[in-house]
Amino acid sequence: MRAKSKKKLGKIISYIILITIGILMCYPLIWMFFASFKTNAEIFAGVRLLPESFSFESFRYGWKGVGGNSYSIFFTNSFLLVVPTTILTVVSSALVAYGFARFEFRAKKILFTILLGTLMLPNAILIIPRYTIFRDFNVLDSYYPFYLMAAFACYPFFTYMLVQFIRGIPKELDEAAYIDGCGSFGILVRVLLPLLKPALFSAGLFQFLWTYNDYFNSLIYISSIKKYAVSLALRMTMDNEATTAWNSIMAMSCLVVLPVVVLFFLCQRYFIEGIATTGLKG
Amino acid sequence: MFPLKGMACIMKGSNLSKRNRVAYLYILPWLIGIVVFSVYPFFISFYYSLCDYNPLMSQHAFIGFDNYVKLFTKDSEFFKSLKATLLYTVYTVPSKLLMSLAIALMLNKARKGIGVLRTIYYLPSLFGGSIAVAVLWRIMFMDKGMVNNWLKALGIPTISFLGDPRFALPALSLLEVWQFGSSMVLFLAALKQVPNSLYEAAKIDGASSIKRFFSITLPGISPIIFFCIIMQTLNAMQNFTSAFVITKGGPLHSTYMLGVKLYNDGFKLYRMGYASATSWIIFSIVAVFTALLFLSSKYWVFYSDEN
Numbered sequence: 001m002r003a004k005s006k007k008k009l010g011k012i013i014s015y016i017i018l019i020t021i022g023i024l025m026c027y028p029l030i031w032m033f034f035a036s037f038k039t040n041a042e043i044f045a046g047v048r049l050l051p052e053s054f055s056f057e058s059f060r061y062g063w064k065g066v067g068g069n070s071y072s073i074f075f076t077n078s079f080l081l082v083v084p085t086t087i088l089t090v091v092s093s094a095l096v097a098y099g100f101a102r103f104e105f106r107a108k109k110i111l112f113t114i115l116l117g118t119l120m121l122p123n124a125i126l127i128i129p130r131y132t133i134f135r136d137f138n139v140l141d142s143y144y145p146f147y148l149m150a151a152f153a154c155y156p157f158f159t160y161m162l163v164q165f166i167r168g169i170p171k172e173l174d175e176a177a178y179i180d181g182c183g184s185f186g187i188l189v190r191v192l193l194p195l196l197k198p199a200l201f202s203a204g205l206f207q208f209l210w211t212y213n214d215y216f217n218s219l220i221y222i223s224s225i226k227k228y229a230v231s232l233a234l235r236m237t238m239d240n241e242a243t244t245a246w247n248s249i250m251a252m253s254c255l256v257v258l259p260v261v262v263l264f265f266l267c268q269r270y271f272i273e274g275i276a277t278t279g280l281k282g
Numbered sequence: 283m284f285p286l287k288g289m290a291c292i293m294k295g296s297n298l299s300k301r302n303r304v305a306y307l308y309i310l311p312w313l314i315g316i317v318v319f320s321v322y323p324f325f326i327s328f329y330y331s332l333c334d335y336n337p338l339m340s341q342h343a344f345i346g347f348d349n350y351v352k353l354f355t356k357d358s359e360f361f362k363s364l365k366a367t368l369l370y371t372v373y374t375v376p377s378k379l380l381m382s383l384a385i386a387l388m389l390n391k392a393r394k395g396i397g398v399l400r401t402i403y404y405l406p407s408l409f410g411g412s413i414a415v416a417v418l419w420r421i422m423f424m425d426k427g428m429v430n431n432w433l434k435a436l437g438i439p440t441i442s443f444l445g446d447p448r449f450a451l452p453a454l455s456l457l458e459v460w461q462f463g464s465s466m467v468l469f470l471a472a473l474k475q476v477p478n479s480l481y482e483a484a485k486i487d488g489a490s491s492i493k494r495f496f497s498i499t500l501p502g503i504s505p506i507i508f509f510c511i512i513m514q515t516l517n518a519m520q521n522f523t524s525a526f527v528i529t530k531g532g533p534l535h536s537t538y539m540l541g542v543k544l545y546n547d548g549f550k551l552y553r554m555g556y557a558s559a560t561s562w563i564i565f566s567i568v569a570v571f572t573a574l575l576f577l578s579s580k581y582w583v584f585y586s587d588e589n
Contacts, residue, residue, distance in 0.1 A: 152315025
């Protein structure tokens, strides 16, 4: 009996700890949400979470953006940047992963080791040469640096992830299709891709998020305000409004975060499984 | 079984190599990508680091190791930068690891509400290097921001987080640790993989729960711990967004991390040779650390198929 009640107590304590930490972790996000409805003075006055009245003025003011470039432009730009990048990444990674997972060819081992090695290659060391390469290609200040990297499978995480998934599919399926007269591309499209759908979807989700959230690469490749995606726009808004409209900045931050949160709640399963199976991003 | 045998016959000899030659076509995009966007940049960046390279003035003079000598002897920013980066790594990697492991262990034991809690813990890590949370952090930690308002309400003296060199780096580290969710999900998955039979056998042998943790749980998830240490160190050493947006490297260079220095030298002052030298320092530190960790791994990382 004693051991049992001790165990129960332990359980209650661990729940209390878990819930307290959970509340602390959510608090900044909830605070951000409500701060966007507050007046500027209210944001910096006291610990009250709820605004005195819900005003959408900060959203209206923030949406106007800077110098005639409103957030409708920035969100459109984000869309133009992120969607093609995501699609190209998924297509190229799937092709390359198929090549690595299902064929024997010379130098395969070395090439696959190189692929794994690039997982651990710091971006810091590549960024300056990549900048000069894209300058020589004449594609700076456009989204082509992102598109090109995606089309040429420069995101080894996804290739590796899909290789793992394809290896998990029994080879007998390929072989049956081969005997039925299916070519190698037919096997990929008709046999493997339908089975890979969840994995492709996970890869797409992560690439969508990382490209959408990315700040460093956009900062380096994009220079004209008309082409800013939301990440650059938000920074610009903040620098412009340094002392005045913090509530508008919070409002815009909320809107920038919103697609991420919505996507997460719609596709939670794919996120958790995607990480759990491949160990994406420690 | 039959199709397998049939395959072996069909695919023997020239047919096999012909079928496999197609593979190069599938990996072609990656082959081009790796050469143009990774291998070539890797080597050329080392060459740049030996040059006085300013792309605006198309200046391109080979100067040997001068950039490195200058970094270590003349640039007072560099050591502050190195210190900030290493401190940030030391602050964030172990605490993120311990936090995610502790929470994963507790969640693994809990039954009710695990889904909701897991979602809450995971949520912040979705924002990664997002600018929106960096902006949020800046507003929260301002002198009259939310955090200080809470300290005041609780009767604790307020702190100038972003103005005091002692507190700026911890405030940034907190943002990193806040995003422990993805490693926690990794640990949760790894904990589920540890075979239950081992625990039961140990219980029968009378092993205490602490003993069970150290001799079953910890070895069982050691590959994931290993993986997390490497990836988190890699990320922490290159941190840029939070330092650039929240504190702009200040106050007194206390958060002027190597990533920020690299950006300022390379893309603001266009001293790209000099910035490349900085990037090679980052790379060397990461490479040495990773190599040491790999060497040590045979003593503490256990892969289940080896048992």
